[in-house]
Amino acid sequence: MAGRADTAAARRRWLLLTPALLVLIFAASGPLLIVVVYSFLTPGDYGGIEWMFSTDAWFNVVASRDFFDETVTWNDAHLSIFWRSVKLSLMTTLACFIFGLPTAYFIATRPKGQRDFWMLLIIIPFWTNLLIRTFAVMEIIRNEGVVNTFLINMGVIQEPIQMLFTDFAIMVGMTYVYLPLMVLPIYASLERLDFSLVEASYDLYARRWRVLRRVILPLAKPGMIAGSILVFVPSLGAYVTPRVLGGGKNLMLGNLIELQFGQGRNWPLGAALSITLLAIVMVALLIYVRQAEREGSHG
């Protein structure tokens, strides 16, 4: 009897799990497998692939062979794009953290009835298309844009500051786009924070900064870790924002990959770069989570 009930329960569990598993197999694992396979093939002349094994794509990810004398050198263009991607993503994560933490703290400390309103303000931009939001940022920072016009009219500067089509522009754009991803998890962990802990630390002679550093921040740590991951990962693969705000000069990994599948007509290289991106994300996350855990265990 019990055995039959158990199998019935197990069958129900599997049934409930099936849609998610199907999505994972066909929409995630399947394509990923195809990408892995493609990265070991030869590019077709007009895009696509030819079914011939080759490791050229992987070689080309980090190195290049001179067209004439066949000397092997580091592929500076690719490496600088990797570096820029990682650097900009880290800076975006940091900027999101610096702006997001006070925002989340502010919302979490409002009276219960008001929090939803503030959360709504944070979420509203999500209702607009990413491209439109990015163009809005462009409108603000371009040479004839809001910021430059204002500064010139105020007499602070004579010439407009070139902000658009720089790394700075990409960072501003990504920070704006991904900020809610940092605010939401930090808010969630702060909201759960038992306020009597803050009172207890005041009572035990801790002043404001120490309460923040010794009690509030350590307890908000899970939210800060989650938020950082949620911002860092999509930043690394960002495509639209660097394309629009970087002006096609300051490529990031996403743009480089797109280039291989488009004008570059080198699908295997694109596939190899995609896997490289995946590897960078995984390594970064591993290091980050390890570090966070170690810090968490003694302080």
Add this chain to the structure above:
Amino acid sequence: MIEVTNVTKTFGSGADAFTALKEVSVTIRQNEFFTLLGPSGCGKTTLLRTIAGFIDPTSGSLSLEGRDILGDPPYLRPVNTVFQNYALFPHMTVAQNVGFGLEMLDKPRSEVQATVREMLELVKMTQLADRQTSEISGGQQQRVALARALAPKPKVLLLDEPLSALDFKLRKEMQIELKRLQSETGITFVFVTHDQEEALTMSDRIAVMNEGRILQIGGPRDIYDHPAERFVADFIGDTNFVEGTIRAIDGEAAEVELPSGKTVASRRQEGGPQAGAITIAVRPEHATLQAGEGLLSGTLSNIVYFGTDTHYHITLDDGHAFVIRRQNQPDARESYAVGDAVGVSFAPGVAQVLRD
């Protein structure tokens, strides 16, 4: 030691305004176990939090050892709190929790460690020093919370219903433990509770509160035997209320005429009613039952045997109920039966004239 003078606290404003404390004045002495007793919402926690510095009173003054501390934030007051839910830091070990206050006072590391060890010993938690606070039981958390609040050697320890989350047996144990800690450390304890028994067993003095006011302050015996107001008599222990009229007063003594027409010598509070219709309170165990006539007479309506004692429910001739509690003797036979005409008496000075 602690001087609370005319403290009023109003929350909100306009129609929503709620006054939690109304002109409260109390002096808490050095090294005493002082209890704020009252039902929930009576303002006892508000008063405690005002002393701790979490609440800024609307008016009034507060001083500690003669120094006005009302302007000081909590971290400048030499006062520590044991919170109702303990509020232990979940990201620290037991020892780190206990050492937190000393660390915030920038005490040298060696002193922090020594005091932490001493405090953990005091509350018998030495073996669990390196546990996370989530890994210990409720009673142990309670001990850690106590050790944490005692570690910085505050002048006053405030305890906000610290025993309410514990089960009955543990609560009894902690009551004795708290008393021991108080006498061993010599720190003034201000204890908030709604449990009258807890207040009676542990306190040196009790302040009974209701609706934002302190109704009576006194030792446990004083409060129990000589309640000043109907609320106090009713809230602490069981009481019989009898209507009467004051015929004469002389200091604390009052001659009260009972509904039966007889008069009895009663006790009144200084500043209490001086004449007219009043209510007296008589504890069930302070009255005696007899066959026939007494100060009051009535009919036995019920006899309830409780093991240690027996409760006699009497319907008085004027229709009011009266309960007498009598301690049982070994192998004693019940000498009364329901329906008997009985008399109720109490010794001179036992009945207490109530205010209001």
